[in-house]
Amino acid sequence: MKKVVFFAIFLISCAVSAQKVKVLSGDFKSLKGISEYNLEFDYKDIKVDKFKTEEEFLADKMKKREEKGTDEEFRKSWFADREERYEPKFIESFNKRFDDGEIKVAKGLSSAKYTMSVKTVWISPGFNVGVVRRDAYVTAIVTVYETANPSNVLVSVQYEKTHGEGAMGYDFNSGYRISEGYAKLAKELAAGIKKHTKK
Numbered sequence: 001m002k003k004v005v006f007f008a009i010f011l012i013s014c015a016v017s018a019q020k021v022k023v024l025s026g027d028f029k030s031l032k033g034i035s036e037y038n039l040e041f042d043y044k045d046i047k048v049d050k051f052k053t054e055e056e057f058l059a060d061k062m063k064k065r066e067e068k069g070t071d072e073e074f075r076k077s078w079f080a081d082r083e084e085r086y087e088p089k090f091i092e093s094f095n096k097r098f099d100d101g102e103i104k105v106a107k108g109l110s111s112a113k114y115t116m117s118v119k120t121v122w123i124s125p126g127f128n129v130g131v132v133r134r135d136a137y138v139t140a141i142v143t144v145y146e147t148a149n150p151s152n153v154l155v156s157v158q159y160e161k162t163h164g165e166g167a168m169g170y171d172f173n174s175g176y177r178i179s180e181g182y183a184k185l186a187k188e189l190a191a192g193i194k195k196h197t198k199k
Contacts, residue, residue: 021188024141026155028196031144035102037116038109038147041087047122081175086182090118093183097190114154117143118185125174126164136164136174138181142189157192159185 048057058078062071087107094105105116119141126136139160146152164181 020158020160021192022158022160024156024158026144026153028155028157028192030154031193032197034114034144035104036109036112037103037105037114037144038112039087039091039105039107040115040117041082041090041107042117042119043082044119046120049124077175081178085175085179089179090182090186093186094190097187097194103190103193113147114144115147115150117145119143121158123178123181126177127174128177136177136181137161138164138178138185140185142185157189159188162188 046054048054051057051060058075061074061078065071065074091105091107095101098104106112120138121141122137122139124137126134128134139158139162141156141158143156144154146154162181162185164177164179164184
C-alpha cells in the first residue's frame, strides 16, 4: 500500500514540476491597472506531440481511422475544438479568477486598449484507453501588447507543458483533455497577474 501511495505522489509531483513559466520580455507589473484585454488565439505552425508538423500528426491519426471511416471526422473536430473547446475554456477559467470582474478577457473586445495574444507552440493530446491514460500538455506564449501599437509589448511569457486532465479520469476525448490544459494555462496566467499587480 505504501508503495502505491508513494508512486501516486511521485506522479503528481512530476506533473506539477513539468510545467515551466518563463518571462521572455517585459514584466507582469506593467499590467497593473489594466481591466480588460482583447483576446486573440494563434495556432500557426504549432507542433503536435512527437511530430515535426501538425499535418504529420493528422496524417498519422487519420490513417489509423480510415477503416472505420472516421478519419475526416477526426480532422474536422481537431480544428473545430479550438473555437468550441479550447478558447471558451481559457476565457471561462481566466475570468472566474476575478470574482468582481475587475479584470476580464474576451474575443473581439473593441473597447480594450490592450490585446492578449495566446500563441500555441506545442500540444500533446495525451490518451485515455481506460486502463492506461496520459494527460494532455500545452505549451504556449502569452503576449500582451498595446492594440493600437503592437510593437509596444508589455509582457511576453512562455508556459511550458501546462497539463490538462478531466475529473476522475473520465477524459476519453482528446479535445476535452487539451481544453483542460488551456483552463490550467488561464489559471496560471491569472495567478501571475494577481501576484505582480496587487498593491
